[in-house]
Amino acid sequence: MSSVQPEVLQATAVDANLKSYEEARRTFDWSEVEKAFSWHTTGKVNMAYEAIDRHAEAGLADKIALYYSDANRREAVTFGQMKANSNKFGNVLRKLKVAKGDRVFIFMPRTPELYAALLGTIKIGAIVGPLFEAFMEQAVRDRLEDSEAVAIVTTPALLPRVPVRDLPHLRHVVVVGDSAEVGAEHVDFYKEMEQASEELAIEWMDREDGLILHYTSGSTGKPKGVCHVHNAMIQHYYTGKIVLDLKQDDIYWCTADPGWVTGTSYGIFAPWLNGVANVVRGGRFKPEDWYGTIVDNKVTVWYSAPTSFRMLMSAGDDLVKQFDLSSLRHVLSVGEPLNPEVIRWGLKVYNHRIHDTWWMTETGGQLICNYPSMDIRPGSMGKPIPGTEAAILDDSGNVLPPNRMGNLAIKTPWPSMMRKIWNNPAKYEEYFRMNGWYVSGDSAYMDADGYFWFQGRVDDVINTSGERVGPFEVESKLVEHPAVAEAGVIGKPDPLRGEIIKAFISLRAGFEPSDELKADIAKFVKLGLAAHAAPREIEFKDKLPKTRSGKIMRRVLKAWELGLPTGDLSTIED
Numbered sequence: 001m002s003s004v005q006p007e008v009l010q011a012t013a014v015d016a017n018l019k020s021y022e023e024a025r026r027t028f029d030w031s032e033v034e035k036a037f038s039w040h041t042t043g044k045v046n047m048a049y050e051a052i053d054r055h056a057e058a059g060l061a062d063k064i065a066l067y068y069s070d071a072n073r074r075e076a077v078t079f080g081q082m083k084a085n086s087n088k089f090g091n092v093l094r095k096l097k098v099a100k101g102d103r104v105f106i107f108m109p110r111t112p113e114l115y116a117a118l119l120g121t122i123k124i125g126a127i128v129g130p131l132f133e134a135f136m137e138q139a140v141r142d143r144l145e146d147s148e149a150v151a152i153v154t155t156p157a158l159l160p161r162v163p164v165r166d167l168p169h170l171r172h173v174v175v176v177g178d179s180a181e182v183g184a185e186h187v188d189f190y191k192e193m194e195q196a197s198e199e200l201a202i203e204w205m206d207r208e209d210g211l212i213l214h215y216t217s218g219s220t221g222k223p224k225g226v227c228h229v230h231n232a233m234i235q236h237y238y239t240g241k242i243v244l245d246l247k248q249d250d251i252y253w254c255t256a257d258p259g260w261v262t263g264t265s266y267g268i269f270a271p272w273l274n275g276v277a278n279v280v281r282g283g284r285f286k287p288e289d290w291y292g293t294i295v296d297n298k299v300t301v302w303y304s305a306p307t308s309f310r311m312l313m314s315a316g317d318d319l320v321k322q323f324d325l326s327s328l329r330h331v332l333s334v335g336e337p338l339n340p341e342v343i344r345w346g347l348k349v350y351n352h353r354i355h356d357t358w359w360m361t362e363t364g365g366q367l368i369c370n371y372p373s374m375d376i377r378p379g380s381m382g383k384p385i386p387g388t389e390a391a392i393l394d395d396s397g398n399v400l401p402p403n404r405m406g407n408l409a410i411k412t413p414w415p416s417m418m419r420k421i422w423n424n425p426a427k428y429e430e431y432f433r434m435n436g437w438y439v440s441g442d443s444a445y446m447d448a449d450g451y452f453w454f455q456g457r458v459d460d461v462i463n464t465s466g467e468r469v470g471p472f473e474v475e476s477k478l479v480e481h482p483a484v485a486e487a488g489v490i491g492k493p494d495p496l497r498g499e500i501i502k503a504f505i506s507l508r509a510g511f512e513p514s515d516e517l518k519a520d521i522a523k524f525v526k527l528g529l530a531a532h533a534a535p536r537e538i539e540f541k542d543k544l545p546k547t548r549s550g551k552i553m554r555r556v557l558k559a560w561e562l563g564l565p566t567g568d569l570s571t572i573e574d
């Protein structure tokens with residue numbers, strides 16, 4: 001919000017798909033994009049057909065759709081093979097009497113099987129729910145329970161975390177593994193796939209039929225099931241073109257897991273709707289493996305996250321020099337504020353501007369972005385995609401003038417907007433409380449030239465290494481520990497992870513603070529919820545600040561942590 005001249009990184013791409021942002025904003029029309037899809041002639045559609053089969057049937061059957069690698073496995077899958085494999089899995093589910101609209105979860109690490117299973121689920125019209133492999137039993141249970149899922153696809157290693165008791169709707173556990181590891185009560189993935197036909201009668205869907213369910217954390221309550229519909233493909237396809245700048249010969253790599261919306265919208269749908277080869281790297285993050293993935297596959301377009309870029313930055317410039325990264329032509333980021341420092345570093349070592357993009361699980365697709373043909377102002381998320389309108393609103397819903405901080409909001413609707421929160425219409429309505437606007441929960445301002453600048457979250461949601469963690473979920477798990485009386489959880493600023501989770505804890509009578517107890521409590525959350533949800537820091541307090549209604553005041557904890565004034569304490573307990 002300063003008046004000094006902003007730093008500008010000039011546009012470099014001369015042959016970008018989006019030639020002129022300003023002109024596209026004036027002339028763009030979503031109905032033009034729709035013509036790329038089959039529903040124009042039939043009125044019916046299916047995301048998986050448009051992403052895979054359409055290309056296989058248009059002469060690209062032998063083109064590589066997926067370049068997969070991890071430490072032990074390397075495999076290329078063509079569009080034709082992906083069509084056949086997803087058809088087979090669709091038939092497996094049909095044999096199990098899974099039908100249109102049923103919820104099917106996929107809980108496994110990234111492998112070619114995951115992609116066939118996810119697309120096959122969509123092909124028969126079921127709603128797919130991808131889950132992070134890091135989830136522990138409680139996290140899996142919450143999601144299966146809320147959505148009344150009928151089936152889950154998993155691996156022998158993750159099987160112990162799949163709850164089967166007290167889930168009356170869950171009929172099938174499909175296990176992707178060696179037959180010896182598949183119990184009689186489970187469905188043997190490989191065995192069924194072997195017997196299944198490669199021909200499938202695709203379930204033709206209405207544009208507004210359910211496609212995918214991504215659970216995400218809010219500041220209160222259990223995780224919310226954000227539901228997207230097949231219509232989202234319009235935005236995935238279009239942003240794939242103008243933001244990812246995808247072209248036929250690109251080798252594209254999105255580093256996100258499908259358990260996160262980025263790993264589906266931009267790790268599956270956007271590249272394949274554009275008929276582009278998609279790279280998937282399994283296993284954990286290791287700087288050498290990541291650079292190796294770019295070299296081995298000759299990656300041209302790379303979509304990652306600030307936390308990863310920061311980790312690569314801390315791995316050092318010398319490491320970069322050991323790899324030939326000259327195949328790269330376009331680099332992008334999402335998930336957290338992209339530090340100007342990281343952009344400058346990227347320019348120095350990769351010789352590329354890193355293009356920041358802003359969007360959310362709820363928005364389904366990119367909304368505020370930097371484009372190859374547009375100047376970048378480091379620290380800014382960019383400008384709204386053509387066909388959408390973004391604004392900064394005050395708390396009464398009035399549009400604020402430039403340079404004023406407020407609620408970042410998007411004019412409704414847009415093609416990939418969520419269509420419901422599962423089982424929770426009241427929560428859904430909350431987002432749209434300001435007449436005609438979707439209220440994001442982020443605060444930001446827009447400068448005089450229309451660039452948007454992220455300022456923070458309005459609520460208490462923590463963003464650690466790009467993962468959204470609801471403090472309430474962590475607090476709930478903490479108080480299950482026998483030593484914990486009460487817990488308050490905040491995000492503490494961290495140079496590498498953006499934020500880390502810090503827990504303030506008051507102990508039950510009879511327990512004494514100690515480092516062993518801290519470690520035990522952190523482990524308890526790690527095993528009970530998820531590794532990324534475990535507090536990295538714990539501080540014991542005799543008493544936690546609370547409102548009279550008993551809510552732990554996280555903003556006071558945060559102020560303590562940062563050494564800031566605690567602000568209005570009128571609602572504090574005592």
Ligand code: 6R9
Binds near residue numbers: 337
């Ligand atoms: C796609 C995704 C959404 C929240 C969002 C905001 C933060 C995402 C950002 C960003 C600053 C960016 N966020 N992109 N903050 N600059 N470019 O990340 O979805 O996991 O639902 O998180 O992430 O706070 O509200 P999701």
